[in-house]
Amino acid sequence: MKRIPLLLLLLTLLTLFGCAHDLSKQEKFLSASPRSILVIPVVNNSVDVTAADYMLSTLATPLAERGYYVFPINAVKRVLEDEGLADSSLVHSAPASKLASLFGADAVLYIVIEQWDAKYMLLTTTVTVAIDYQIRDGKTDEVLWENKERMVYQPNGGNNSGGGVAGLVANIIIKVAEAAATKAAPNYMPLAHQANAKALFKYPGPGIPLGPYADEQKN
Amino acid sequence: MTSAIKYLCILFFFFSLIGCVHTQYEWNNYDTKLYNHYKNPAEREKFIQALKEILDYAEPIGKVPPGIYAEYGFVMYEQGNNQQAVLYFQKEADKWPESRAFMTKMIANANKQAKNQKETVQLPVSPEIDASKTVQKPSSEVSK
Numbered sequence: 557m558k559r560i561p562l563l564l565l566l567l568t569l570l571t572l573f574g575c576a577h578d579l580s581k582q583e584k585f586l587s588a589s590p591r592s593i594l595v596i597p598v599v600n601n602s603v604d605v606t607a608a609d610y611m612l613s614t615l616a617t618p619l620a621e622r623g624y625y626v627f628p629i630n631a632v633k634r635v636l637e638d639e640g641l642a643d644s645s646l647v648h649s650a651p652a653s654k655l656a657s658l659f660g661a662d663a664v665l666y667i668v669i670e671q672w673d674a675k676y677m678l679l680t681t682t683v684t685v686a687i688d689y690q691i692r693d694g695k696t697d698e699v700l701w702e703n704k705e706r707m708v709y710q711p712n713g714g715n716n717s718g719g720g721v722a723g724l725v726a727n728i729i730i731k732v733a734e735a736a737a738t739k740a741a742p743n744y745m746p747l748a749h750q751a752n753a754k755a756l757f758k759y760p761g762p763g764i765p766l767g768p769y770a771d772e773q774k775n
Numbered sequence: 776m777t778s779a780i781k782y783l784c785i786l787f788f789f790f791s792l793i794g795c796v797h798t799q800y801e802w803n804n805y806d807t808k809l810y811n812h813y814k815n816p817a818e819r820e821k822f823i824q825a826l827k828e829i830l831d832y833a834e835p836i837g838k839v840p841p842g843i844y845a846e847y848g849f850v851m852y853e854q855g856n857n858q859q860a861v862l863y864f865q866k867e868a869d870k871w872p873e874s875r876a877f878m879t880k881m882i883a884n885a886n887k888q889a890k891n892q893k894e895t896v897q898l899p900v901s902p903e904i905d906a907s908k909t910v911q912k913p914s915s916e917v918s919k
Contacts, residue, residue: 592873606814613809617802620841625873628842629809631849631881660876745807769799769841 582765585700588693590662591768592625596655597633597644602672602685606744608644611667611687614748618756619665623770627659635659656694663700666690674742683709683747689755691764703762705755709747800840801833823850841871845878852881857889 595615600608612633616626639658641647647655652664671686690702757763808825812818826847833839848863861882868878 609810609813613813614806616840616842617798617806620800621798625841625871627874627877628846628849628867630812631842631845634849634853658877660873662873745810748806 582701584698585691586765588663588696588698588700589768590624590691590694590700592627592660592662593619593691594627594632594656594659594661594664594694595619595629596647596664596666597636599644599648599666599668600672602669604672604674606742607669607672607685610744610748611669611751614745614752615665615667618749618752619767620769622756622764623767625767625769627661632659652692652694652697661694663694664692666692681711681742683711683742683744685709685747685751687751687755701764703755705751707751707754709750711742711746799838801829801836801838802840803829803832805829805840805843819850823847823854826850839870841874842867844870845874845881848881848885852885852888855888855892857885857892860885 595612598608598611612629616629619626635658636642636647636655641650648666648668652666655664656662666688667690668688669685670688671684673684675682675684685705685707687705688702689705691700692698693700755763808822808829812822812825815821826843829843830839830847833843844863844867848860848867851857851863852860864878864881864885868875868882
């Protein structure tokens with residue numbers, strides 16, 4: 557009985573650590589303290605043609621929830637196209653300061669997908685992804701933060717619920733059906749969410765510090 | 776005394792959990808909507824509708840995410856609906872000072888587009904058509 561408060565205290569402290577930032581790794585970012593982040597189209601070096609769209613459409617939410625102003629993803633993409641920068645690798649070859657000046661952005665997020673390989677097996681699908689995140693200063697072009705996310709994602713998870721032989725058979729049937737469904741049209745939304753959350757939020761660790769609008773939420 | 780600390784700890788623990796999980800904006804599946812737009816670019820109306828849905832839900836409760844007013848303004852601009860475009864670009868600029876440089880540019884673009892539209896619409900209008908319009912007007916009133 558006496559242990560419960562102690563356990564709670566420990567848990568509380570642990571969650572606090574989970575929320576606090578690791579200052580040493582974000583010095584450059586913190587001294588630049590950008591308020592706004594421009595998300596530019598994603599370079600895709602992987603074999604999966606849908607990967608870039610999945611990444612591009614899932615970045616605004618985590619960045620904004622982290623407290624930054626995020627420029628409208630689609631409007632930015634379209635404006636860049638009108639500027640003659642329809643190809644994402646062309647956009648990436650432009651200096652951050654040039655891109656930032658078009659929109660008045662403090663920082664620019666460059667994302668390169670190096671790997672996005674789905675392996676289809678009988679009962680499950682495994683997707684191995686390698687994504688490089690980099691935030692550059694909108695004035696000095698300096699790299700303020702970077703993170704290389706490598707992960708193996710399993711859409712069907714490893715949840716073998718009980719239920720004896722019948723349960724096992726039912727489970728296998730469901731998994732086969734799921735695998736067939738994913739093979740037809742894989743939904744990588746959860747994968748993209750997971751990768752972004754791991755890359756941007758992981759604390760203490762390589763995530764990005766909280767932005768100006770995160771403080772308002774706390775007060 | 777100890778129970779007070781215990782309760783305080785429990786309370787604090789849950790608050791810290793909420794602090795980590797809760798989202799400050801109402802996104803309403805913006806990511807899925809955007810992805811579907813890139814997957815089926817021909818279905819423009821669906822995307823416009825989807826953005827409107829986000830605004831309809833988030834605006835009354837003050838939880839419009841950054842960029843969404845501008846995103847809606849931009850599709851309006853692309854539709855040639857410059858009045859709505861300017862309205863939403865202005866809303867973005869008012870809510871997010873970080874967007875002002877971009878929104879000022881977009882408002883200027885929308886106004887320019889509106890001016891061009893006016894000129895191209897007005898040019899082919901001949902005085903004869905104008906005259907026929909003024910003739911038609913009273914007759915329609917009579918029929919009522």
